[in-house]
Amino acid sequence: MVFRKPPDGGWGWVIVVVSFFTQFLCYGSPLAVGVLYVEWLDAFGEGKGKTAWVGSLANGIGLLASPVCSICVSSFGARPVAIFSGFMVAGGLMMSSFAPNIYFLYISYGIVVGLGCGLLYTATVTITCHYFDKRRGLALGLISTGSSVGLFIYAALQRELIDLYGLDGCLLIVGALSLNILACGSLMRPLESPDSPPPEKTCVDKVPDQYFVYHEKEKTVEENISILEKGYIDEKCANNMPDYKQDSILNKNVLSSINVNEKDSYKKKVVEQTNFCKQLAKRKWQLYLNYWEETMVLFKNKVFSALFVAILLFDIGGFPPSLLMEDVARSANINEDDYHVPLISIIGIMTAVGKLTLGILADFKWVNTLYLYVTTLLMTGVALFAIPFAKSYLTLAMLSGILGFLTGNWSIFPYVTTKTVGIEKLTHAYGILMFFAGLGNSLGPPIVGWFYDWTQEYDTAFYFSGFCVLLGGFLLLLAALPCWNACANQSSKLPPNTYSYKVASSA
Numbered sequence: 001m002v003f004r005k006p007p008d009g010g011w012g013w014v015i016v017v018v019s020f021f022t023q024f025l026c027y028g029s030p031l032a033v034g035v036l037y038v039e040w041l042d043a044f045g046e047g048k049g050k051t052a053w054v055g056s057l058a059n060g061i062g063l064l065a066s067p068v069c070s071i072c073v074s075s076f077g078a079r080p081v082a083i084f085s086g087f088m089v090a091g092g093l094m095m096s097s098f099a100p101n102i103y104f105l106y107i108s109y110g111i112v113v114g115l116g117c118g119l120l121y122t123a124t125v126t127i128t129c130h131y132f133d134k135r136r137g138l139a140l141g142l143i144s145t146g147s148s149v150g151l152f153i154y155a156a157l158q159r160e161l162i163d164l165y166g167l168d169g170c171l172l173i174v175g176a177l178s179l180n181i182l183a184c185g186s187l188m189r190p191l192e193s194p195d196s197p198p199p200e201k202t203c204v205d206k207v208p209d210q211y212f213v214y215h216e217k218e219k220t221v222e223e224n225i226s227i228l229e230k231g232y233i234d235e236k237c238a239n240n241m242p243d244y245k246q247d248s249i250l251n252k253n254v255l256s257s258i259n260v261n262e263k264d265s266y267k268k269k270v271v272e273q274t275n276f277c278k279q280l281a282k283r284k285w286q287l288y289l290n291y292w293e294e295t296m297v298l299f300k301n302k303v304f305s306a307l308f309v310a311i312l313l314f315d316i317g318g319f320p321p322s323l324l325m326e327d328v329a330r331s332a333n334i335n336e337d338d339y340h341v342p343l344i345s346i347i348g349i350m351t352a353v354g355k356l357t358l359g360i361l362a363d364f365k366w367v368n369t370l371y372l373y374v375t376t377l378l379m380t381g382v383a384l385f386a387i388p389f390a391k392s393y394l395t396l397a398m399l400s401g402i403l404g405f406l407t408g409n410w411s412i413f414p415y416v417t418t419k420t421v422g423i424e425k426l427t428h429a430y431g432i433l434m435f436f437a438g439l440g441n442s443l444g445p446p447i448v449g450w451f452y453d454w455t456q457e458y459d460t461a462f463y464f465s466g467f468c469v470l471l472g473g474f475l476l477l478l479a480a481l482p483c484w485n486a487c488a489n490q491s492s493k494l495p496p497n498t499y500s501y502k503v504a505s506s507a
């Protein structure tokens with residue numbers, strides 16, 4: 001498919017608006033799942049670790065399935081995927097209102113809603129990148145704030161709906177609101193060139209017709225024989241030559257010749273089709289080997305390997321506060337009358353501010369985005385260590401705002417990945433990193449919940465979370481130090497007879 005040059009405006013701003021509202025509608029409830037988490041604890045009476053799986057799956061499964069989501073958008077386009085995913089999110093939320101137990105929520109809310117969100121995220125980012133080039137950073141920053149604004153609004157909205165209509169009514173109404181994604185998806189017009197050539201055929205479409213034995217052979221051997229016999233008899237009747245003995249001999253000759261020709265033709269076509277299938281399988285296997293070779297080359301890059309560990313540890317430790325902060329406040333015996341704004345709403349609005357602020361900083365040439373990202377990791381680790389010392393709503397609100405702002409480092413993560421591996425390997429590397437980010441999102445809240453079930457307090461859990469984030473930040477900082485590149489350059493200048501270990505690959 002051939003695309004026009006990105007217009008950096010025009011209909012692109014409509015794409016930005018609908019993508020913003022798409023992320024707002026699909027991610028509002030999953031990111032504000034902390035409000036539902038408290039209700040599910042009371043409704044089903046399960047442990048905190050087991051109940052936390054619902055929210056962690058909803059936020060992690062989309063990232064885990066990011067390679068599949070990318071394939072779907074590439075194959076079918078952003079508009080069909082967005083419309084289909086809108087049905088998934090709305091249907092999953094509505095089904096969750098009828099959940100008889102926590103295991104049903106794992107499927108309806110965790111997997112169905114989570115996978116729908118992952119597909120919608122990929123569709124919105126892809127269609128926005130098609131419409132913007134010079135202003136791509138601004139456009140991506142604007143649409144990414146949709147999820148943060150959704151978190152801010154849905155936290156208060158879901159709490160109000162639960163008070164008015166109960167947990168089941170809340171999920172039904174939120175699911176009905178998600179149907180507006182269908183209207184947003186219908187406006188995601190693909191940026192195709194009007195005079196573009198027809199799409200190139202796939203490998204299977206390019207196969208000559210002679211390989212498709214079963215499609216070409218529409219009539220059986222018996223049908224062909226009967227047609228020939230009928231034509232021959234009609235011809236004899238027209239010539240008034242009723243020689244039955246001669247007819248019998250000729251029919252036998254026709255039958256034998258047709259059978260021999262059909263058998264030879266059939267065997268030849270089977271051999272040709274078999275050879276084609278072997279070559280196709282060999283080609284697919286070679287593509288699979290090439291993929292793994294490129295993956296191994298990526299992991300030879302010291303900074304990329306450290307980045308992969310850092311994103312995994314960051315999501316294990318940094319994601320639980322957005323899910324568990326409401327329960328942390330309840331466990332600290334904070335009076336609900338002191339709640340001026342839900343803590344999750346504070347995290348949401350500050351995440352939006354952080355995404356915009358960090359995205360603007362990343363555009364300055366004098367800012368090293370890798371060091372900026374490392375700084376956010378280290379500060380997040382310190383803030384997590386401070387949560388056990390917060391015993392009032394004010395201190396928890398301040399820490400929620402700080403953590404929300406620092407979580408906005410998601411907006412600069414694509415910049416960091418590009419600087420690390422280069423633009424030509426960005427898609428491959430980003431897919432790998434998003435997979436491990438989803439793994440961290442899925443594991444983080446249950447681990448924190450298990451710590452609580454084990455110790456009956458959140459202090460140890462957040463010490464563990466802070467340690468994970470700090471460890472990832474220090475490993476990435478160590479790998480990013482410029483001294484490694486200096487050592488690598490010195491080793492490349494040594495005489496041929498001098499042996500040295502090259503301790504780093506250039507990022």
